[in-house]
Amino acid sequence: MKPILKDLCFTYRQTRVGKDNKDFKLFKFRSMKPDSDKSSLITMVGRDPRVTRSGYYIRKYKLDEFPQLINVFKGDMSLVGPRPGVRRYVNIEQVLPDKLAIDLEYVDKASLWNDIKLIFKTFKEIASK
Numbered sequence: 394m395k396p397i398l399k400d401l402c403f404t405y406r407q408t409r410v411g412k413d414n415k416d417f418k419l420f421k422f423r424s425m426k427p428d429s430d431k432s433s434l435i436t437m438v439g440r441d442p443r444v445t446r447s448g449y450y451i452r453k454y455k456l457d458e459f460p461q462l463i464n465v466f467k468g469d470m471s472l473v474g475p476r477p478g479v480r481r482y483v484n485i486e487q488v489l490p491d492k493l494a495i496d497l498e499y500v501d502k503a504s505l506w507n508d509i510k511l512i513f514k515t516f517k518e519i520a521s522k
Contacts, residue, residue, distance in 0.1 A: 409470075409477035416480065417469040420460035424448030455519050473508040475499055 405423035408416050429443035444452065451457045464470045470477050475496035499507075 408480060410480050411469050411477050417464065417467075417477075419469070419477065420463050422451055422457040422460060424452050424457045453522060473511050474503070 405421045406418040407421065409419045411417045424445060425441075425443045425448055426445055440449075448457075461470065465472050
């Protein structure tokens with residue numbers, strides 16, 4: 394049996410669109426086989442065959458998101474709020490309407506208290522898995 398960490402690569406960066414429509418490199422732990430993002434940027438529902446064995450676990454427990462704290466400290470993105478999109482999807486007229494609705498709802502209700510509630514809801518969701 395091969396070690397679970399053998400296929401885990403810690404260097405994955407993807408260009409995202411941030412504040413003022415500026416591109417930046419989003420940091421993540423690699424959870425997919427190399428070059429998987431070239432075939433499709435949308436993750437499939439269920440068990441995506443592009444996800445590595447170790448990638449399944451780091452995604453399940455949201456560990457792949459931790460390197461994004463570097464982006465937060467650099468000022469590329471905030472800890473809470475709308476997730477920066479991939480340029481390819483940002484300028485399409487009909488972009489995932491549900492995502493946009495959620496983003497707009499967040500902007501309408503933006504406050505420190507709502508951000509704190511979102512952080513605790515996120516921890517609760519991660520802990521329940």
